Amino acid sequence: MGRRTSGSWPWRRPLAASRVWLVAAAxxxxxxxxxxxxxxxxxxxxxxIEASMAGFMPAAIAVNPGDRVTVELVSTDVxxxxxxxxxxxxxxxxxxxxxxxxxxxxxxxxxxxxxxxxCGPLHPFLVGKLHVGSKxxxxxxxAIAALIAGAAAWPVxx
Amino acid sequence: xxxxxxxxxxxxxxxxxxxxxxxxxxxxxxxxxLLVVVAGWVGTPVGNRNLxxxxxxxxxxxxxxxxxxxxxxxxWCSICPxxxxxxxxxxxxxxxxxxxxxxxxxxxxRWPKVLRNTWLQNAAFVIVxxxxxxxLTQPRVTALVLALLLLAAVLTSLIxxxxxxxxxxxxxxxxxxxxxxxxxxxxxxxxxxxxAGHREKTCFTGSSDGYGCPWNLFPGGMVKNVxxxxxxxxxxxxxxxxIALNVRPxxxxxxxxxxxxxxxxxxxxxxxxxxxxxxxxxxxxxSQLKTAAYSAGSAxxxxxxxxxxTLVLGxxxxxxxxxxxxxxxxxxxxxxxxxxxxxxxxxxxxxGMAAWIAFSLSFVFTNGSYFWPVLSDPxxxxxxxxxxxxxxxxxxxTGILPPIQATVLLAGMAWSTGLTRxxxxxxxxxxxxxxxxxxxxxxxxxxxxxxxxLLVG
Numbered sequence: 001m002g003r004r005t006s007g008s009w010p011w012r013r014p015l016a017a018s019r020v021w022l023v024a025a026a027x028x029x030x031x032x033x034x035x036x037x038x039x040x041x042x043x044x045x046x047x048x049i050e051a052s053m054a055g056f057m058p059a060a061i062a063v064n065p066g067d068r069v070t071v072e073l074v075s076t077d078v079x080x081x082x083x084x085x086x087x088x089x090x091x092x093x094x095x096x097x098x099x100x101x102x103x104x105x106x107x108x109x110x111x112x113x114x115x116x117x118x119c120g121p122l123h124p125f126l127v128g129k130l131h132v133g134s135k136x137x138x139x140x141x142x143a144i145a146a147l148i149a150g151a152a153a154w155p156v157x158x
Numbered sequence: 159x160x161x162x163x164x165x166x167x168x169x170x171x172x173x174x175x176x177x178x179x180x181x182x183x184x185x186x187x188x189x190x191x192l193l194v195v196v197a198g199w200v201g202t203p204v205g206n207r208n209l210x211x212x213x214x215x216x217x218x219x220x221x222x223x224x225x226x227x228x229x230x231x232x233x234w235c236s237i238c239p240x241x242x243x244x245x246x247x248x249x250x251x252x253x254x255x256x257x258x259x260x261x262x263x264x265x266x267x268r269w270p271k272v273l274r275n276t277w278l279q280n281a282a283f284v285i286v287x288x289x290x291x292x293x294l295t296q297p298r299v300t301a302l303v304l305a306l307l308l309l310a311a312v313l314t315s316l317i318x319x320x321x322x323x324x325x326x327x328x329x330x331x332x333x334x335x336x337x338x339x340x341x342x343x344x345x346x347x348x349x350x351x352x353x354a355g356h357r358e359k360t361c362f363t364g365s366s367d368g369y370g371c372p373w374n375l376f377p378g379g380m381v382k383n384v385x386x387x388x389x390x391x392x393x394x395x396x397x398x399x400x401i402a403l404n405v406r407p408x409x410x411x412x413x414x415x416x417x418x419x420x421x422x423x424x425x426x427x428x429x430x431x432x433x434x435x436x437x438x439x440x441x442x443x444x445s446q447l448k449t450a451a452y453s454a455g456s457a458x459x460x461x462x463x464x465x466x467x468t469l470v471l472g473x474x475x476x477x478x479x480x481x482x483x484x485x486x487x488x489x490x491x492x493x494x495x496x497x498x499x500x501x502x503x504x505x506x507x508x509x510g511m512a513a514w515i516a517f518s519l520s521f522v523f524t525n526g527s528y529f530w531p532v533l534s535d536p537x538x539x540x541x542x543x544x545x546x547x548x549x550x551x552x553x554x555x556t557g558i559l560p561p562i563q564a565t566v567l568l569a570g571m572a573w574s575t576g577l578t579r580x581x582x583x584x585x586x587x588x589x590x591x592x593x594x595x596x597x598x599x600x601x602x603x604x605x606x607x608x609x610x611x612l613l614v615g
Contacts, residue, residue: 055445085556110560110615112441114524116551118206121295124525125440125448138615141564142607145571149603152575153596 023151030143035108035136042066042104049073049128051080051093053120056113059128063105067132070102081116084130090116108133163348163402165393174390174403177253180236188239191304193536198301202538206528206551208297209536214304215294217529220522222334223514231338235331235387240307241324244315245372255369264315269322269374275421279332280428284470286329287432288463291439291451321372325385336425337511338383339411339504345377345386348402353378361392361401368394377401382411384422412504412577415584420496423503427478430506430605431470433513437612441520478503481601485582485594502598505578509602512570516563516613523559527552560614567613571606575599 045067050057051074063069073082073093082101083090086109091101115126165171173179190213198210205211226234246252250262286293286303293299307328314323324331347353353361353376361377364370368391371377375385377392393401438444439451450458482498491498530549535541542548555562582595 052445054449056443057445059443059445083553085553085559088557112520112556114553118204121205122291122448122452124206124295124521125291127441128443135615137560137564138610141568141610141614144568145603145606145610148568148572148575149599152572152579153599155592 019151023147026147027144030140030147033140035134038064038066038133040064042068045069045105047071049082050076051082051115051119051126052076053078053122053126055122055126056082056115056128060131061128062131065105065108065133067105068102069105070100072098072100074098078119079117080119080126082113083116084111084113086111092117105130105132109137110135161402161404161406163404165401165403170403175393177394180390181253183237184239184242187237188242191239191308195301195304195308197536198297198299198304200537201297203297204538205295205297206525207532207535207538209532210297210300210304211295212525212528212532214300216522216525219518220526223518224522227334227337227341228511228515229341230343230388231341231383232334232386232388233343234334235324236389238324240328241311241315241321243308244312244323245321247312248315248319249369255364255366258366264319265317266319267317269318269326273326275419276326276332276335276425277421278327279329280421280425282327282329283332283425283432284428284467287435288466289454290436291448292454294440295452320370320374321387322374324387325373332425333429335384336422336429337507337514338386339414340409340507340511341383342406342408342410343388344383344404344406344410345388345390345392346380346402346404347378347396347400349400350378352398352400356398360395360397365395365397368392370395381414381416384411384417409508409573409577412507413580415501418500418504420500423500424475426503426506426510427475428470430510430513431474433510433517434605434609434612435466435470437513437517437609441517442612478506478598478601481597482594484597488593488596489585489590491585491591491594498594501581501584502578502594505574505581505598505602508573508577509567509570509605512566512573513609513613515570516566516609519563519566520559520613523554524556526554564610564614567606567609571602574602578602 042064045063047058047061047069049061049071071082071091073080073091075093075095075097077095079092079094081090081092084101084103086107087103089101089103091099093099109132111130111132113128113130115123119126165174194210194213197208201208201210222234248262248264250256250260256262289299293303310327311323314327315321353359356378358365359376359378360367360370362370362375370391372389372391373385373387377386377396380386388403439447442448446458447462450456450462453459479495479499482502483495485502486495486498527549528551530546532538534544534547540547578595578598579592582592582598585591585594
């Protein structure tokens with residue numbers, strides 16, 4: 001086996017086209033592969049969320065796909081709203097007058113909910129999270145990131 | 159060689175070689191800037207109803223980070239209003255250079271040698287980030303910051319030569335400069351030999367046709383975008399038509415081995431850390447963190463500042479140094495800890511830019527609809543000038559934002575890991591040199607995982 005020159009040693013070469021295609025195919029597979037279905041049966045879920053100018057409490061909620069969720073929004077200081085990303089639903093509560101929002105959590109994923117009524121200086125940052133089922137997008141993205149790192153870290157052999 | 163000179167297009171050349179278009183745009187930008195300062199100071203204290211907060215931190219920021227910087231590098235700097243009044247005073251003229259013998263109102267001192275770097279910009283960016291939750295939500299604080307920037311730029315121009323403020327002080331300039339290296343646009347000379355033989359060097363010294371480079375650069379020796387503000391002054395002053403405005407491959411500067419600097423390496427780390435911090439404070443569900451970041455001066459804020467500074471200036475650089483050191487150990491190399499640290503830090507540029515884009519996508523699309531009411535009611539005084547004052551808040555695209563953000567982050571990481579391989583290969587010809595990339599790639603993977611968790615999870 002001959003001595004390698006600077007132009008032929010493994011790390012100097014770009015990734016082989018075959019490896020790029022392999023990574024691209026695997027990325028596509030990870031992105032579209034169906035996740036295991038939740039074994040939990042859909043249930044009625046009632047969640048009380050207290051909103052104040054400092055934030056939502058609780059600020060992270062987890063439900064199962066298919067759950068029928070009723071959010072009871074309780075405002076503890078000024079008028080607050082709750083807008084749920086992805087579902088496009090909203091509800092508004094005056095202080096001392098809880099309001100409810102009921103929906104079926106039929107879209108899996110992680111969704112931000114945020115205050116929809118200007119309530120104070122931190123209003124744009126009044127954010128919470130609703131997890132419906134597993135954190136699919138994060139795990140998929142993390143798996144793709146690991147795949148990219150593995151492909152880049154592995155030296156090219158020809 | 160993978161370059162196309164836009165100045166070969168007659169309409170582009172006509173616009174960029176004339177002083178009038180830039181003057182008109184800069185004057186309009188300055189007018190808008192002053193309006194923003196006034197609105198921030200006298201208008202409603204409700205941030206999302208005040209032109210200052212909405213125009214600067216939503217509209218301008220969106221255009222800057224989502225379009226201008228990734229595609230045009232420092233193009234914003236060519237129309238930025240902040241240095242303009244100071245430059246007019248410094249030149250003693252608004253449009254063309256004044257007649258010989260007439261001088262402007264500047265002492266024209268040289269910027270201190272010890273400060274000819276971007277450490278002050280780095281410090282300024284860190285300070286702005288520490289107060290970010292206040293600056294971004296309080297119109298009066300926004301107005302104060304903008305007014306202070308303008309004042310600092312004027313004073314700097316009156317004391318020092320050229321655009322010392324832009325080169326060494328402006329916190330946004332440092333941000334744009336670092337990421338401009340990834341942009342597919344550059345200003346360079348066509349033939350460096352021609353510059354070397356040109357005795358007068360009018361691009362640097364100036365002539366009756368234009369000023370010497372306001373950014374204190376000699377275009378003939380320029381190899382990176384970092385400090386070029388695309389002001390087009392050298393297009394005016396070059397007598398040999400030797401200036402090109404090239405479209406080029408993305409990231410062309412990042413493999414440039416010349417002019418790599420520790421201050422830029424530190425900036426790359428600070429910007430990645432700041433993007434994560436902004437994401438945690440503004441998009442995370444942690445109300446105590448938000449309250450602490452907002453309560454400037456309180457004990458909670460000091461705790462926030464301490465944690466932020468420890469993470470961004472301590473833990474993150476230490477972890478990166480450890481990765482670079484581990485890489486060197488894998489190759490059996492005993493040399494160049496600092497050199498390798500600086501070299502590999504440039505691989506953070508794509509990932510850092512992707513982090514800022516992913517963060518900004520969420521922030522901008524969620525709050526973008528606040529723009530329409532302030533168009534009609536910039537002060538928040540109940541006006542309805544254009545009939546848009548009552549447009550309700552409507553988050554845009556929030557249903558598909560997480561996959562878009564994840565894709566942006568993964569693209570940035572893929573770019574960074576590929577760049578890391580190539581940076582490691584610079585130290586060839588040893589086949590073992592490439593192993594130096596592995597721990598750095600793992601650092602990119604860990605950073606991406608944290609950003610995914612903060613932004614999408």
